[in-house]
Amino acid sequence: MKQFLPVIFMVLWSPVFAQSLPRVAIAGLGIESSTFSPARTEEPAFHAKYGQEVFGNYPFLKDDNAPLRSQAVWLPAVIGKSLPGGTVTRQAYESLLGKLLDSLKKNGPYDGIWFDIHGAMSVVGLDDPEGDMIIRIRKIVGPKVLISTSMDLHGNVSKRLAENTDLITCYRMAPHEDAMETKERAVRLLLERLTNGKGKPKFKAYIPVPILLPGEKTSTRIEPGKSLYAAVAPAAAQDGIIDAAIWVGYAWADEPRNHAAVMVTGDDKQKVEAAAKDLAMHFWSVRNEFEFVAPTGNLKYCLDKAIASELHPFFISDSGDNPTAGGAGDVTWTLQQILKRKEFDDLNGPSLIYASIPGPDLVEKALQVGVGHEVEGLAGAMVDHRYAPPLKLKGMVTAIEKGDRDAEVEVVVKVGTVSVIVTKKRKPYHREADFTRLGLNPRGADIVVVKIGYLEPELYAMRADWLLALTPGGVDQDLQRLPYKRINRPMFPLNKNMPTPNLSVRWMRAADTLK
Numbered sequence: 001m002k003q004f005l006p007v008i009f010m011v012l013w014s015p016v017f018a019q020s021l022p023r024v025a026i027a028g029l030g031i032e033s034s035t036f037s038p039a040r041t042e043e044p045a046f047h048a049k050y051g052q053e054v055f056g057n058y059p060f061l062k063d064d065n066a067p068l069r070s071q072a073v074w075l076p077a078v079i080g081k082s083l084p085g086g087t088v089t090r091q092a093y094e095s096l097l098g099k100l101l102d103s104l105k106k107n108g109p110y111d112g113i114w115f116d117i118h119g120a121m122s123v124v125g126l127d128d129p130e131g132d133m134i135i136r137i138r139k140i141v142g143p144k145v146l147i148s149t150s151m152d153l154h155g156n157v158s159k160r161l162a163e164n165t166d167l168i169t170c171y172r173m174a175p176h177e178d179a180m181e182t183k184e185r186a187v188r189l190l191l192e193r194l195t196n197g198k199g200k201p202k203f204k205a206y207i208p209v210p211i212l213l214p215g216e217k218t219s220t221r222i223e224p225g226k227s228l229y230a231a232v233a234p235a236a237a238q239d240g241i242i243d244a245a246i247w248v249g250y251a252w253a254d255e256p257r258n259h260a261a262v263m264v265t266g267d268d269k270q271k272v273e274a275a276a277k278d279l280a281m282h283f284w285s286v287r288n289e290f291e292f293v294a295p296t297g298n299l300k301y302c303l304d305k306a307i308a309s310e311l312h313p314f315f316i317s318d319s320g321d322n323p324t325a326g327g328a329g330d331v332t333w334t335l336q337q338i339l340k341r342k343e344f345d346d347l348n349g350p351s352l353i354y355a356s357i358p359g360p361d362l363v364e365k366a367l368q369v370g371v372g373h374e375v376e377g378l379a380g381a382m383v384d385h386r387y388a389p390p391l392k393l394k395g396m397v398t399a400i401e402k403g404d405r406d407a408e409v410e411v412v413v414k415v416g417t418v419s420v421i422v423t424k425k426r427k428p429y430h431r432e433a434d435f436t437r438l439g440l441n442p443r444g445a446d447i448v449v450v451k452i453g454y455l456e457p458e459l460y461a462m463r464a465d466w467l468l469a470l471t472p473g474g475v476d477q478d479l480q481r482l483p484y485k486r487i488n489r490p491m492f493p494l495n496k497n498m499p500t501p502n503l504s505v506r507w508m509r510a511a512d513t514l515k
Contacts, residue, residue: 022194024112024114024190027077028079032120035253042092043096083426104137114150118154119170120152128156128161151169153174154250155250169245193242198267200510215325228286253326254483262283299316301467316450318471321384325475335391356426360425363423375411393415393420480494
């Protein structure tokens, strides 16, 4: 037998064997973009990766020893992921999508495609970009190719997207601690269906749910979101069901597709239908129970509470201009109010860290004078100046850091007892290292104010207390203040006393049956 082992090995690893593996492309563009922000997102914001460099985004595909790398012939096209922001320019969208489509044309044919998106992109002059994207992909690869889509639960599922994808899943946690797990699930399900001979699911159940809520009210840390999302995995685990998903949707864009949704895929029609209806009815039945993930108040109330508190660090979310929800990230209103408070003039007053405000001109001046010197200049309100003008900052430069992927250059300017992080380009501050690399100690600060909604896990873990400030901006948490004109009505809670909607299943045809 031993003499045959080399021959067996050569056969198994021959080009013929390699060709028997499914040919799978990887493609997708993702951003969460607010149509209520004046900001515009350009192509560089997507930090697009091409070909083999795409693997670096995914630990389960990163190298030859990664769990799923050997199970297919992988043909990465383009993956571009931007920080949430304003509406994407049409030029940026067409340029990136053009490169993606060119790559798909070059490397086909395919057995499958992993379509990795966010689901809440807005593009100037174009409704439902993800629906447009997948239709244009289908025109190149054909209707028979199996497409598996992974999404953020704050994305939107339009009818076009539901019809043209075969498998679809989304995160089950907010904050999104299961993001990579979800992406891997989308790939595993795709490979299973390609290799077990079952191919496309027989049934795709889609139920639009007319609810539109901010993520800060639908966190899975608290009820009812916790129990609602806890029901997803058991539903998906049933025999005859491939996957189940609930989308909260994206509240800060004014398009007809912006609403919650449920989708279940599988081969047992009765089970697929029952699971979809149960999840949709569960969502609707708890609609009045959603509350903010933290106590809320206006900024004055939050600052008063934080200054008086003996619990440190006391976190305050500057939620209306949260750059990780689509805010411009440069609204100065909150920082203006903080610096007007006399408590922070006194060097014996409470210490406060503010993260952050873009100010490229002030950053340039700080680079010129260096650490330990005074700097004076304007910051913020270059994009969104609807609520307050650019802010004149004058203080001591205590830190300068270069090379951040998003901010590029970060500067800390100390004004009284307030340490203001000023960036060349906007950046969210989610991790302790974001602060400590700048010489700041958030655990030792009295107050930390962050442009954010719900606290990301590391910040949440270190908080002694926390308030969510209802501040103005492009992602205002008070949806009643937003000028919706195009979403479908009635919509809860904007139409609080609306009748019970039709939550029956809409059966989505497979892409190869569409005309």
